Amino acid sequence: MELASSNYIETIGFIAAFLTTAAFLPQVFKTWKTKDVSGLSFSMLLMFFVGVFLWLVYGYYKESPSMIMANTITLGSAFLLIYFKITYRKK
Incomplete structure (x- = not known):
């Protein structure tokens, strides 16, 4: 029963992983397309990156x-947003 329970829990984990990761990707794509980083907080991105790591x-x-x-x-998505924040900032 323990193995079945463990597989069931990991399946829930994969569903949660897909949803939370997929939810983050539109922001990366939008930032890449528009090059608008004004709404992104650099400190939030750094804290998020470290937390995800x-x-x-x-x-x-x-x-x-x-x-x-x-x-x-x-982590890759957060890195991209940090890169975009640095690259696309107004000088």
Whole structure:
């Protein structure tokens, strides 16, 4: 029963991972297309990036494929937004 329960929980994790990661991607795409970063807070992006990195480390140590997958993709997305914030800022 423990294995079935573990697989069920990981399935829930993958669904949550898909939804939360997918929800973040439109912001990355919109920022890339419009090059408008005025609504993005640099400090929020940095805190988010560090938080997602720590979730990735946590997922690695918990051996949770859903956490590793979601946080790897979200870390890349957060990195892109930080890159856009630096690159597209008004000088």
